[in-house]
Amino acid sequence: MQALVIVAHGSHLNPDSSTPTYEHADTVRAVGAFDEVKTGFWKEEPSLREVLRTVESDDVYVVPFFVSEGYFTEEVIPRELRLDGWDVADWDSDGTSADHAVYTAADTGQRVHYCGPVGTHDSMTDVIVRRAESITGDPNVGDGFGLAVVGHGTERNENSAKAIEYHAERVRERGRFDEVQALYMDEEPEVDDVADYFESEDVVVVPLFVADGYHTQEDIPEDMGLTDDYRKGYDVPAEVDGHRIWYAGAVGTEPLMADVILERARDAGADVGDAVEVVRERTRKTEAAASGSSAAGD
Amino acid sequence: MAELAEVDDEQFAALKSAAEEGVQFDGLYAHYGREDYDRDPDAYAFGSPAGEHTKLDAEAFREAAESAPRYVSNWYYWERVVEGHGTPRRAFLRWLEGAPSDMRDESGLGVEDRYERLAAGTSREWGQLLVRTTVGDRGHRRYEVRHVDDEGAPLDDLDVHESPLDAREVAKYDPKGRYRPLKTAPSLQRGWAFTDLDGRDLYECVDAFYPATVANWYREREGALDVTHWEETAERQTGIYDVIDELDAEAVERIAATCCVDSQCLKRRQWDHDEDDEIDVPRGDGLFPCREPCSLVVAAARKWTTLEREESHSYEFELTPSEKEQLEELVDAVADNRVDEIREADVYEGANRYRTRYLREKLFDEDGNLAGVATERE
Numbered sequence: 001m002q003a004l005v006i007v008a009h010g011s012h013l014n015p016d017s018s019t020p021t022y023e024h025a026d027t028v029r030a031v032g033a034f035d036e037v038k039t040g041f042w043k044e045e046p047s048l049r050e051v052l053r054t055v056e057s058d059d060v061y062v063v064p065f066f067v068s069e070g071y072f073t074e075e076v077i078p079r080e081l082r083l084d085g086w087d088v089a090d091w092d093s094d095g096t097s098a099d100h101a102v103y104t105a106a107d108t109g110q111r112v113h114y115c116g117p118v119g120t121h122d123s124m125t126d127v128i129v130r131r132a133e134s135i136t137g138d139p140n141v142g143d144g145f146g147l148a149v150v151g152h153g154t155e156r157n158e159n160s161a162k163a164i165e166y167h168a169e170r171v172r173e174r175g176r177f178d179e180v181q182a183l184y185m186d187e188e189p190e191v192d193d194v195a196d197y198f199e200s201e202d203v204v205v206v207p208l209f210v211a212d213g214y215h216t217q218e219d220i221p222e223d224m225g226l227t228d229d230y231r232k233g234y235d236v237p238a239e240v241d242g243h244r245i246w247y248a249g250a251v252g253t254e255p256l257m258a259d260v261i262l263e264r265a266r267d268a269g270a271d272v273g274d275a276v277e278v279v280r281e282r283t284r285k286t287e288a289a290a291s292g293s294s295a296a297g298d
Numbered sequence: 299m300a301e302l303a304e305v306d307d308e309q310f311a312a313l314k315s316a317a318e319e320g321v322q323f324d325g326l327y328a329h330y331g332r333e334d335y336d337r338d339p340d341a342y343a344f345g346s347p348a349g350e351h352t353k354l355d356a357e358a359f360r361e362a363a364e365s366a367p368r369y370v371s372n373w374y375y376w377e378r379v380v381e382g383h384g385t386p387r388r389a390f391l392r393w394l395e396g397a398p399s400d401m402r403d404e405s406g407l408g409v410e411d412r413y414e415r416l417a418a419g420t421s422r423e424w425g426q427l428l429v430r431t432t433v434g435d436r437g438h439r440r441y442e443v444r445h446v447d448d449e450g451a452p453l454d455d456l457d458v459h460e461s462p463l464d465a466r467e468v469a470k471y472d473p474k475g476r477y478r479p480l481k482t483a484p485s486l487q488r489g490w491a492f493t494d495l496d497g498r499d500l501y502e503c504v505d506a507f508y509p510a511t512v513a514n515w516y517r518e519r520e521g522a523l524d525v526t527h528w529e530e531t532a533e534r535q536t537g538i539y540d541v542i543d544e545l546d547a548e549a550v551e552r553i554a555a556t557c558c559v560d561s562q563c564l565k566r567r568q569w570d571h572d573e574d575d576e577i578d579v580p581r582g583d584g585l586f587p588c589r590e591p592c593s594l595v596v597a598a599a600r601k602w603t604t605l606e607r608e609e610s611h612s613y614e615f616e617l618t619p620s621e622k623e624q625l626e627e628l629v630d631a632v633a634d635n636r637v638d639e640i641r642e643a644d645v646y647e648g649a650n651r652y653r654t655r656y657l658r659e660k661l662f663d664e665d666g667n668l669a670g671v672a673t674e675r676e
Contacts, residue, residue: 012594015470015477022466043593045481046509049526050589053513054505056385075536107524 003036003057004028004265007048007077008065008210010041017211018044020253021065027258027283033275034061034265042072048080052108060110061265065210065252067119067151068160069098082106083114095159096120096166100268113268118252118260119163119208121267125170130256130284132177132204135236135248142176146200150191150207150220153184161187164208177204185219192223195241202237202244210252221247255283305367306436309374310360316377317342317359323377324397324409326369330359347408371437372409379438380497386516387501394422395431395439399519421449424585425508425564426486429500441500443507444491456491462503465492469507474638480594482508482564482584511565511586518568518587526590527572535596542599547571549606554579557595558588561634609676615669617661624648624657 006025011017021039029037040051052060062081064073069091078086083103090101098116105112118124132147133139149171151164161184168182178200183191194205205224207216218230226234226247237244251257259279266272313321313328321328327345342354344362346369351362363370376397382388392399395416398406407415416433423429423446430442443465448456459468472478472485492503504512517523528550532543545553554577558567565588567581582588591599617625627648631637640647647653663670 012479012597013477022463026463043597044479045592046505047593050510050513053386053517054510056382056387071537079534079536 001035001057002059002061002270003038003055004034004261004270005038005040005051005055005060005062006065006261007040007051007062007081008042009072010044011213012043014213017213020211020250020257023253023255024065024258024261027255027279028262028275031262031275031278031282033262033272034270042076042080048077049082052081052105052110052112055110058110059113059270060105061113061115061268061270063115063261063264064117065261066117067208067210067252068163069093069095069117069120070159073098073117078103078114081112081114083112086114091116093120095162100264113265113270115264115268118257118264119210120159120166121260121264122170123260123263124208124251125167127251127254127256127260128167128171128206128208129174129176131206131248131251131254132246134254135204135206135246141204143178144200144202145177146179146181146198146203147171147177148181148183148191148194148197148203148205150183150185150205151209152215153186167208185215185223190223191220192225194224194245195243198243201242202246204246204248206248206251209250212250212253216250256280258283305360305363305370306374309370309378309436310363312374312378313363313370314342314356314359321373321377322401323373324369326366326373326409328359328363347410368409368413368437372413375437375439386513387497389516389519390501390504390512391439391497394429394441395420424504425482425511426484427504427507429504439497441495441497442491442493443495443500443503445486445488448488448491453491453493455489457489459490459492460494462492462495462499463506465503465506480563480592482511482586482588483562484560484564508564508586514589515586517589523568523587523589525568525587527569528577528591529572531569531591531596532599539596539600541603542596544603545599545606547575549602551577551579553595553599553602557598558582560584563588611674613671613674615671617669621657621661624653628654 006021008018008021018039018041025037025039028034036055036057038051038055040046040048042048046054064077066073074088082105084106085103091098093116098120100113100115103112103114104110128149132141149164149168152160154161164182164184168180171177172180179198181189181197183189183194183197185191189197194203207220209216221227221230221234224245224247225240226238226245234247237246259276262272262276262279266276317328317330325347327343329343331339341352342356342359343350343352344354344359345351346366348366351358354362380388380391389399395412396407397412398404413433416431416439419430419432421428421430426446428444428446428449432440434440444456468487468490469481470478471487473487478485486507495503501512514523535542550571554567557563559580560582564584565582565586566584568587569590570576631640631649637649640650642651644650645653661669667673
């Protein structure tokens with residue numbers, strides 16, 4: 001038997017923090033590639049300390065629902081899961097290239113295939129592009145559009161900025177958007193000045209965050225000038241200094257994230273059959289239906 | 299429905315095939331072949347507490363099985379549907395209907411007794427959950443979950459869910475619509491039911507309401523609960539929680555009394571300062587154990603660590619006896635979560651809003667200082 005365990009930060013204060021994790025877990029569960037699919041949290045329950053004992057499988061694929069490689073993925077999660085012999089060197093990562101490594105969990109004896117976070121997987125680039133498609137409602141968006149990938153910056157974690165730059169570069173290489181720019185909250189180039197960094201009239205702004213919360217719903221919309229008070233909401237697109245800003249909200253809420261989770265596990269050796277293809281197709285339909293119903297854009 | 303008149307063909311075929319290896323389960327005995335010296339090498343044997351039949355050909359084996367259909371369906375349910383020997387899921391499902399936990403357990407109920415109870419529906423509480431087990435077609439158990447306080451409520455009055463994972467949403471908010479960061483807080487809302495669940499979905503549902511409680515209960519039953527005491531948890535912390543190992547024993551005791559008693563959490567605290575140094579606070583009466591200080595305790599401990607670093611100062615206030623008592627009542631009302639129960643016009647309650655506003659008018663200066671005495675900070 002094989003289990004998928006998605007581990008995420010969660011929150012003591014924000015009831016919506018866990019929602020994307022649950023939704024992607026449900027998508028993967030529905031495709032039937034794993035005997036068991038569970039979620040575990042740093043701040044919610046089951047805790048990282050106890051999530052492994054809630055699955056019966058001997059082989060457990062653990063995918064961190066985090067943006068970057070750093071404190072949580074390299075220190076907190078392996079410690080709390082009691083991965084015997086964990087060494088970050090086993091990921092052999094330059095900060096954006098973690099793959100997976102296998103350990104025995106000291107308390108349960110399960111074989112844990114510990115994967116790199118979703119945020120640094122290559123297929124994350126596809127999710128960023130898909131997010132741009134869903135927020136504009138145009139499956140071919142790109143021509144005449146700029147795209148900004150937004151992250152925290154290095155203040156908290158050097159690798160956080162690396163992940164942003166990595167995906168920005170990968171989107172750029174595809175040549176689909178007229179311009180692509182990485183922007184940050186606490187360092188230059190800053191998201192506040194988004195209008196200064198683009199010539200294109202239309203700019204899609206995709207924050208590389210796993211869940212919506214204070215940063216993506218309050219900080220960034222106000223900083224960019226989409227609204228003077230986040231409580232009043234903002235338009236999509238919103239006019240800022242002669243640009244139309246299509247603000248996408250946290251990329252982690254995009255249904256295609258389920259695909260990244262699956263690919264992480266598949267890369268680590270999980271037998272997922274054709275689940276990756278099925279999920280790619282299903283999440284596209286979901287999104288088409290969802291964007292149709294929320295055309296009001298609030 | 300519970301009176302299963304005859305043995306199901308598929309279940310009988312499974313039993314017949316399993317008899318070749320030998321079946322001994324919950325009072326049922328079925329065997330075919332040569333291993334047993336005193337049995338006919340080419341015949342079946344079938345036994346239950348109702349009687350033993352030996353030297354049976356295939357047809358007679360079927361007839362014998364028909365004489366004890368409950369034993370056949372019971373075997374099939376546990377060995378072919380539930381399976382999972384040595385898992386918390388199986389142990390929990392067995393416990394729900396009072397079945398013996400294993401072959402050595404003599405305290406459990408026999409098959410006939412269980413089927414009688416299951417026919418009427420048998421219920422057990424798990425925290426604030428009431429889990430009711432019935433036996434459906436072909437001996438398959440069906441499970442229903444609702445709030446303990448909704449025990450007698452007609453299903454028409456409840457929000458009926460079929461997907462066990464809906465429990466995540468039900469468990470997320472308390473009756474006042476506030477977020478519940480602690481799943482085992484005794485603040486589950488009422489008015490819902492999960493019906494017609496199979497064993498796997500029941501386990502999923504209970505695990506969504508009270509994550510990992512069944513797994514830890516099972517470990518404890520097996521004598522294998524891995525308790526992590528305060529000291530180890532505190533020392534393990536890094537980052538912003540690195541500081542909590544500063545707290546002294548009295549503070550840790552206060553934390554346990556604050557957060558870990560039955561009025562706040564339904565888990566039974568099994569952790570102490572360390573293995574040899576117990577915390578002198580009631581552990582609680584919960585069915586399922588708490589094996590380690592949880593993330594809420596750790597996060598709150600961080601705040602208390604910084605607060606405990608402060609030195610005390612002497613302040614001088616003038617209060618009437620009733621004002622002093624009112625302050626005490628206010629603290630009690632908040633700590634015991636009674637604020638919402640105090641009626642708007644009940645000015646006899648110290649924590650009444652008007653009483654409190656009056657106190658503020660009288661005692662606070664324009665900067666919010668009690669009795670006009672400034673807070674001293676170094």
